[in-house]
Amino acid sequence: MTSESLVATRHTKVLLVGGAGFLGRHVLHRLSAAGMEVTVVSRRPAAVPAGCRVVALDGSAPRRPQFASMINRFTPDAVVNTVGEIWRNDVSLLEAANAELPEQLALAMADLGSTARLVHLGSSLEYGPLPHPRATDEGCPESPRSEYGRTKLRGTRRILEVAREASLDIVVLRIFNAVGSGMSPESLLGRTLRTLNRARWDGRPARLALFDLKQHRDYADARDLAEAVLRSTVSRRLAGVPVLNIGTGRASSAYELVRGLASASGVEFTIDVIPPPEGGWRSAAVGWQIADPTLARRHLDWSAARTLPETLRWIWRTAGQSQAPPLAGRPADGIR
Structure with missing residues (x-):
């Protein structure tokens, strides 16, 4: 500042x-x-x-x-x-x-x-x-x-x-x-984290299911x-x-987000990309969105300081390894 x-x-x-x-x-x-x-x-x-x-x-x-x-x-x-x-x-x-x-x-x-x-x-x-x-x-x-x-x-x-x-x-x-530590278990990364953590506890590869929404969003720490x-x-x-x-002014796909967290976990994994439910999902309404943070830089002297890989490593380090084995859930939907 x-x-x-x-x-x-x-x-x-x-x-x-x-x-x-x-x-x-x-x-x-x-x-x-x-x-x-x-x-x-x-x-x-x-x-x-x-x-x-x-x-x-x-x-x-x-x-x-x-x-x-x-x-x-x-x-x-x-x-x-x-x-x-x-x-x-x-x-x-x-x-x-x-x-x-x-x-x-x-x-x-x-x-x-x-x-x-x-x-x-x-x-x-x-x-x-x-x-x-x-x-x-x-x-x-x-x-x-x-x-x-x-x-x-x-x-x-x-x-x-x-x-x-x-x-x-x-x-x-x-x-x-x-995105960050303590996210809702209903969020994209919350669901992914739960699946990875369960696989780690069970000593088996994680099978991650992701709805094929083809979205790109601006994920900020x-x-x-x-x-x-x-x-x-x-x-x-x-x-x-x-x-x-x-926001960061950078776009990542839901697939990149899930794959990044899985890689940060060190858990062996596969990703199954499946069709979204009939009628679409809430996230599907916005397929591409990134911020133009020009005014934030000008008026707050602010810009995003952390990269997405850094954030994903932090999420796993602070949340993934401390959780008890969770229940299985439905596929991640990509909603923030």
Whole structure:
């Protein structure tokens, strides 16, 4: 971080909403390591680093007054929202987590006239697909092809509207395919990891099944993404920049991702590429997508620092070898 674009991070107070999820945990540890005073807002118990605290969000009570109370109590310099729902195919759950919660958070900040910066994690799937080899910049059409993407886009639009009306300091980080330690077992790498780990425990080769979606996506290390969030909380250069794409600018196929993790594991393996289910799969809606991270470099002095092979070795080292033998699962589908 450079002094001309960023203020000091130590003792910066951050209210982190959703710090118990996959990406939220990585954000929490990066903010804490930078010396920030982090308060985690979570509906479930969360393990936090020393010096951090957790406050409970009552899922049965209105969120807006709860958020207002927390902001008024802790007077944060920044509020970071990492909440998101992707894996459960329940439209009401997607809408509640991806659209309604961020709107309620922004409205609570508006009610108080908060001057804290609001950092909201959006998704690359808020955009529509583009032809190979075009990269997605912030001016590309917002035309999501999945219910997940549509609810994430509604959330982004709602908080940007509140921010305009209340003059909130806000930035939306559209995340491109976070991968790393602690991923959901329902994700592409989560399923692959489970199969590899089971084969290692059984002392036999792993047979990996992968749906033939022919997709290429921009896979970014969760630690690099957490660094982008850190920089977003304190950057001096974000005035008038409401949306930033956070990705590597490099594309990899689902096959390369699975093969890379399997190679990193040292487990003998084969990959069976099979036809996707009739009617397609959620990932099939976007066959090619990579980020254009130009604005992130300009406004955050940020770019992805780690290569995909490094990330895959880290995933296996920190998760694969420590797991108990898991149950077998269905083929990996390529969803982030």
